[in-house]
Amino acid sequence: MRLIKICMALLLFTQAALGQESKLAATPPMGWMSWNIMSENPNEKDIKEMADAMISSGMVKAGYQYIFLDDCWQGGRDNKNNIIADPNKFPSGIKSLADYLHSKGMKLGIYSDAAPLTCGGYTASLNFEDQDAKTFASWGIDYLKYDYCNAPEDVETAKKRYGKIAQALRKAGRDIVLGICEWGPREPWNWGAQVGGQSWRTTYDIRDKWLDTEGKGGVGIYNVVDKMAGLASFSGPGKWNDGDMLVAGLHGTKGPSSAFKGVGCTKAEYQSQMSLYSMLNSPLYASCDIRKMDDEARTIFTNAEVIALNQDALGKQAERKIKTDIWDVFVRPLANGDFAIAILNKSASTQNANVNFADLGLTGKYELKDLWQHKVVGKNNKWTGEVTAHETKVFRLKKV
Structure with a gap:
């Protein structure tokens, strides 16, 4: 019985310690x-x-x-x-x-x-x-x-x-x-x-x-x-x-x-x-x-x-889904089921982007909100538009 109590105490201590670590x-x-x-x-x-x-x-x-x-x-x-x-x-x-x-x-x-x-x-x-x-x-x-x-x-x-x-x-x-x-x-x-x-x-x-x-x-x-x-x-x-x-x-x-x-x-x-x-x-x-x-x-x-x-509670780091000489495209899932995508133009001049969401593993249509313009810019399964030199377009995608 005493051994069981000791084991239980150690288990509770370990759980408490893990709890402390997880909140940091x-x-x-x-x-x-x-x-x-x-x-x-x-x-x-x-x-x-x-x-x-x-x-x-x-x-x-x-x-x-x-x-x-x-x-x-x-x-x-x-x-x-x-x-x-x-x-x-x-x-x-x-x-x-x-x-x-x-x-x-x-x-x-x-x-x-x-x-x-x-x-x-x-x-x-x-x-x-x-x-x-x-x-x-x-x-x-x-x-x-x-x-x-x-x-x-x-x-x-x-x-x-x-x-x-x-x-x-x-x-x-x-x-x-x-x-x-x-x-x-x-x-x-x-x-x-x-x-x-x-x-x-x-x-x-x-x-x-x-x-x-x-x-x-x-x-x-x-x-x-x-x-x-x-x-x-x-x-x-x-x-x-x-x-x-x-x-x-x-x-x-x-x-x-x-x-x-x-x-x-x-x-x-x-x-x-x-x-x-x-x-x-x-x-x-x-x-x-x-x-x-x-x-x-x-x-x-x-x-x-x-x-x-x-600061999203899911804490899932974005993954780079596309890497070319000109483009890096990142995708991350969010806690509420939305996705975020970032489209970076690595070149020294303005470029026209054409990003199909299916190529990023995202099927169907999404409402796109531009997080720097603070407005919805469309409902689609892709995004096309200009990206200036070293600019990153960031969108929050909500399934529609």
Whole structure:
């Protein structure tokens, strides 16, 4: 009898643990990342201003909950080896900042690294995983971006180090989402969920450009999309392929995003990133200065109908059904039985598209709603029309 009771207790504990995991990042996280604008100088004043701007711009209402505080916030460790914030950058401390965001219905993400030092050379968490996780929990942190600079190249070490921080977070007494950021060389989509991550970067850092053709670093929007297109089977509620930051609104701003010829993108290219990341279930995190954001970027970030694809409860990543020199066509099923399709013109000039839905595995006729025009554009079994250079047409299809 006692053995049965012990087994039942273990079963209930396991079910509870699985329940906790399943509610973390049930949909892709949405927010704003500090790196491109603040780089090595994130600070309390500017972060609070950015949060206020996210509210006033309508981004929080649209679903952008997080401020992701990237590298260079750290001030070392105290005499008990507790990690601390730089007192000049964050004079009120990180807990005060988290409290401020929580009071406004927002969440705070923070950054560390699976090595002694971060990419920027600041204090990281290797061998302090449990202690740092408890500190982050005590501050009210909701998300941890865990980088992989200064760490060994092999896969097994990465799995071990990410698994160790994931365990530490789960023991810390607070729900903290873990974003694995090892940039893709060790194919974290194969093991990220198993070691306890809720998302994983698929490529190296994105820059403010459409395409990198030289292979010297700093991928462009389409490089990320092309990579993620083959990873649909690894995506779902609580486990997301992460395409890195949205670059709309940067317009070639000097800083990390401008490296490797990141000179800016067209409106169509910025809009395509939003469309395709939403189809592919990538976390959505803006990176321009929200305080100075133009209407073009605001419109892109707050398109509720496109965001609804990204946040769809079914969590089924789009699959690329057509790939030619000119066209990529993606299809994804939605929780209410609708479908979404995205038609990308990869060429440098306007093209005429003629897409038969039967070629995408969709039979019958559908009502087509253009999610950027916000209107129904027909009832048919195909779509024909012009698509400008690097533009993505996105439609929601309802069976008729």
